[in-house]
Amino acid sequence: MTTNEDAFMTTALMTAKETDGTREPGPAEERQDDDAWLTECAAPGRHWFGLSGTLQALETLLTIARWAALAWTAQAVLDRAVAQETWGLVAFAVASVPAVGAGWTAGTLAERGARAVARGLRQRLTGALLPTAGRISETGPAEAAWAMVDLTDDVADFHAQTVPLRRSAPLSMLAVLAVTAAVHWPAAIVLVLTTALLPLNMRLAGLFAQHGADLQSSATRHLNAVVLDSFRGMRTLRELGAVGRRGRTLTSAAEQLNKATMSVLRRAFLSGMIMDIVITFSIAVNATYIGLSLLGYVRVPHAPRLDLFTGLLVLLVCPMYFAPMRARASAFHQRERARAAADAIRGIVEDTPAEVIRAARPQLTEPVGVSLTAVRFRYGGADHDTIGADAEFAPGTWTAITGTSGSGKSTLLSLIAGLRRPSAGAVRWQTSSVRQEPALGGCAWVGQQTVLLDATVRDNIRLGRPDATETQIRRAVDAAGLSAVLEGLPEGLNTRLGEGGWGVSTGEARRIAIARAFLRGARLWLLDEPTAHLDADSEREVVEALRRATDGCTVVVATHSFPLAAAADTVLVIDDGLLHDAKPANAR
Incomplete structure (x- = not known):
């Protein structure tokens, strides 16, 4: 195209934008x-x-x-x-x-x-x-x-x-x-x-x-x-x-x-x-x-x-x-x-949506199923979708999501949790009587980085439910397999942890996070690499704790760990941004 043609096309485009009211603000x-x-x-x-x-x-x-x-x-x-x-x-x-x-x-x-x-x-x-x-x-x-x-x-x-x-x-x-x-x-x-x-x-x-x-x-x-x-x-x-x-x-x-x-x-x-x-x-x-x-x-x-x-x-x-x-x-x-x-x-x-589902205490008393219908997610400025997913996660089941680093596993979990909104499609939580959009605060989340405050073990567990009674805290401790850990601490539940969790190992910190999540009482658990950076023994203990704590709950876990994926009922794979159909874990 010649220079004159370029100038003509530029002028025509600018005129068209001004005519239809879509002119960019100066x-x-x-x-x-x-x-x-x-x-x-x-x-x-x-x-x-x-x-x-x-x-x-x-x-x-x-x-x-x-x-x-x-x-x-x-x-x-x-x-x-x-x-x-x-x-x-x-x-x-x-x-x-x-x-x-x-x-x-x-x-x-x-x-x-x-x-x-x-x-x-x-x-x-x-x-x-x-x-x-x-x-x-x-x-x-x-x-x-x-x-x-x-x-x-x-x-x-x-x-x-x-x-x-x-x-x-x-x-x-x-x-x-x-x-x-x-x-x-x-x-x-x-x-x-x-x-x-x-x-x-x-x-x-x-x-x-x-x-x-x-x-x-x-x-x-x-x-x-x-x-x-x-x-x-x-x-x-x-x-x-x-x-x-x-x-x-x-x-x-x-x-x-x-x-x-x-x-x-x-x-x-x-x-x-x-x-x-x-x-x-x-x-x-x-x-x-x-x-x-x-x-x-x-x-x-x-x-x-x-x-x-x-x-x-x-x-x-x-x-x-x-x-x-x-x-x-x-x-x-x-x-x-x-x-x-x-x-x-x-x-x-202004990057925040005008309407956001308000956070609420978990009210669903049954295991929560998850439905992803033509879900697409694209980060601002990206030229392609990060995630494309159509899937159903049955209530009361464990689903493992695998894929390479950066494939979008954590992003998919955040969509299920309601922390992000899909660019297209719909995410729904459902039970036998309820079908709704994700309710912020309505699920339990355990990530690969456990945040522990400079406070006692009790206070760190009670972050999941500030008004929890001593009985409820003890039940959470048992579910997370923390009893033996507390016996080794100088003051048990009253032991003060240093900033960032100084005083406990990575695996023990992960189990404190599990106790905290258990205390919320949510029936949907989302786990983002919960066994990352753990040795084989610590990983086994965390998986056992998760199995106990999530009994009867729906669990979706993003992981690279084969032992954790093997513990799931279903395994999904994200490849090139697409979530593949479910296949039995024992088929891997």
Whole structure:
């Protein structure tokens, strides 16, 4: 195809998209959409922010009264009017107390609003990051922690600064301008003329901040990932003798973040310096004019007489006129940082389906069968299905799913559990009287990595059912074959395990996980490589424990282990993403 034909086809496609309404949003539209989402995040704290803005405006009015009292006192001192001096000092003290109180209360309310915004974002992130949210894509631990801890605060701090300012800034500036114009209008004209120079500087500040915030965000994300991966893989790094090399990688990532941060600071300093020059120029012009007028060198036609009270009051309130502008300029830098944070949070939150089956205590008292009907699953961005399955798992049976590493066994289990939603087709749980979609929390899950908390054995088992009685815990211990293990522990069930399960072997930790699952009372068990990394004896003990604990339950197990597959009633094989028909285990 020639260049002209290419151009013609491109134009035709763009026109067709615009005609049928499917035109892709441009950068400006995407930015507006991001701004709208960022604004929406302020909703939980909007009430507090509104009160804070009102009090900020009140603080400005009280501060004007305060400076007026001070200027009045200075004029009284010059005129040697003792009585007016006293009343001026009293008025200054009376205005100072509520002014300070209003400022402190405004800051407190803004902080409360920021906490409300951060809490709301963290609740949304928690719902999106937990497996029960039914997300299709995965978020790395480093990015999740970064979003939960840092990014929410970036958004909350931005709103705490800017939302009250939107209410208070116009009122405060108008009040200062009105007072200045009332006492000496030429000074007010200088303020108005100088104001016209500020929007351009604020726009430049925003452009500077945008690029710097993107660089800093990228460097922070990279450093978080390097730190987390380094700690998680420290044992492996030590065994490979790669700790020093990893340390250099960590240093490099930290230096990149340092450079990005310094770049942001330089940009902020430059734009702040320009802002300060404009403000200083305005105040200097007014100060020079007032000084020359008081000395009698300058007189503006039709301007009111300038005395010490008028001149001093104008000089005291002029900086107050520019304070909201200075705060808005500072907010431009924070806005770009908040926009980048909101974009990352939004990417996590909006990847969660709008409707999710709510988690519930297991209510099914019969063994649960599983039906997979034309199920297809594809990860976001992939060009092919990871899983394609049509199968029936009969109630009360053991089904083993085998296949090479990465073939999709764990993904299939997550679809059965309801942790993910299929891209096509349907997954159903069924008993003799019920047929339903997977209910989150309604099945028991035992994985190849057992999560044990820094707590007692009892507390780790009771994670499956916090309100379990001692009798129920003992029954779970017996079902998982933990009795002999507990006898070897110094305090039995009250033995405290170290973080990550320090104090018990891998096989013993696996049996604690089985006891925990048994305690839930679920009639559907999903096992993801439950005997991985175990020696032959430990594997045999875990298989026996599973057989006891799942008596009468439906079990679907993903495994590479031949002994575990041989214990199943049926074996399914995933090959090239497709789940093959069932065949007897003894036929293997």
